[in-house]
Amino acid sequence: MKTRRLQDIELYIQNRKEVTLDELCQRFDVSKNTIRRDLSMLMQRGTIGKVYGGAVSHSQAAAPGNFDLLVHGTDKTRIARAAAELVEPHDIIFVDSGTTTRFLAESLDPQMPLTILTNSLDVIIGAAALPQTELVIIGSQFRRLTRAFVGVHPEDLHRYNINKAFMATTGVSITHGLTTLDLMEHQIKKQAASKAERLYLLADASKFGRSTLLTYAALDEVDGIITSELPVSEYILFSKQHGIQLIIADEDEKRSAAEVT
Template sequence: MLASQRKQQILQILARDKQVHSGELSQRFGLSEDSIRRDLRELAAEGLLQRVHGGALPISDAIAPLETRKYVQSESKQVVAKKAVALIQPGLVVFLDGGTTTLELVKQLPANLSFTAVTHSPTIAVALVDFPQVEVILVGGVLFRHSVVTMGAAMLESINRINADLYFMGVTGIHPRAGFTTGHYEEACVKRALAGRAAETVVMASADKLNSASAFAIGELNMASTLVVEHDLTGDLRAACQKHGMTLI
């Protein structure tokens, strides 16, 4: 079998099983694990999978720059946002992460809903200008251009003075083995910090984020109390969410 054919089969197995193990692939193809690891390295370099210890996971499509992500899974994000907006009750203090799904959430807000929104996303803050009943706290810091959010010591110091009721956390991947992941190390650190300052963490997940992973771990699935999705979960991901006591909407 040609290497290109083997790699294609690996991708097919990955799409079907949502993970591959180097040892199992070695036995399947009658090759050494070194040869399989080389295949996985090359596929990872092409952006076709995410390597993890012992194998690989499907790579998330949600790691593109913000402007590109506006047009990815837009209908799925709208459906998820409509479900999630009911979680925001009058008087709450709510952390709003950056990202296109959160932007859809803002668009679904009732015009007369009164709450306090805390965000490190200038894009989200500007979108909230049209909601006069919402008090908006924009947390400053160093601008991370890829996601258009602030980061750094000043940002972290500011959120450490806030106790939020809810945190709508943006992720790029949700996988039963890898947990919640994102494409950038500093973003993962910021998300953990925000989750640590909120009574409840809510994750809104469009279809492209399910059963996929990115390079940097935010945390295990038990760090979120609620997962909002377009369609009901199945298989290992549903079982993992239930195991961790997560509410599925």
């Protein structure tokens, strides 16, 4: 019966595109706790996305940054501001494509001279407005779903010197490291991570303890993690053991980050 209900809920959300928890409870005559458990199972399958007070179909959730930004938008902005404080004049930085890194260019000092390498359309637009920034675009083919350019040769990023790489991730775990679902973007991420002198991960709290199809860097290769709240103790311990700078984006607008390691 539960399997049939999950199938019916999945079909209902796909047809309606967006639904509320109350609507689902009434339609399927179950409690909110039951609906929440059902939605969690469907989300693990990747067929639907959970948003505050309801759910959206996979096509809605997968629209560029839609689901992730709806739920974690404020955290991502704070993380980007904290990351911007790590950028120094004349740095050569790589800014990854992602719903957190997209805010980094907007957070930079427009008068700071630096070079940005990126395959993210949103970062390109942000960097184009910075008068002192040299912009290098990576990738030859545009993927509308992720708003990123892909299509690189093995030497494309290796020819550049990169002081700092600011990376996004679909999930991060101690076992599988930094992961992504996209094979073509995986190539760019892996090249940038291996080339950078310092590797920074920008990840909101929802990304910890998750892993997806492809690993582009081991967690112990990271120099700093910038996140929205203190992770569970195993990640704090891991960071201390491997000399990883753990930065928590502060809610106080007067401070963009609080270092805990």
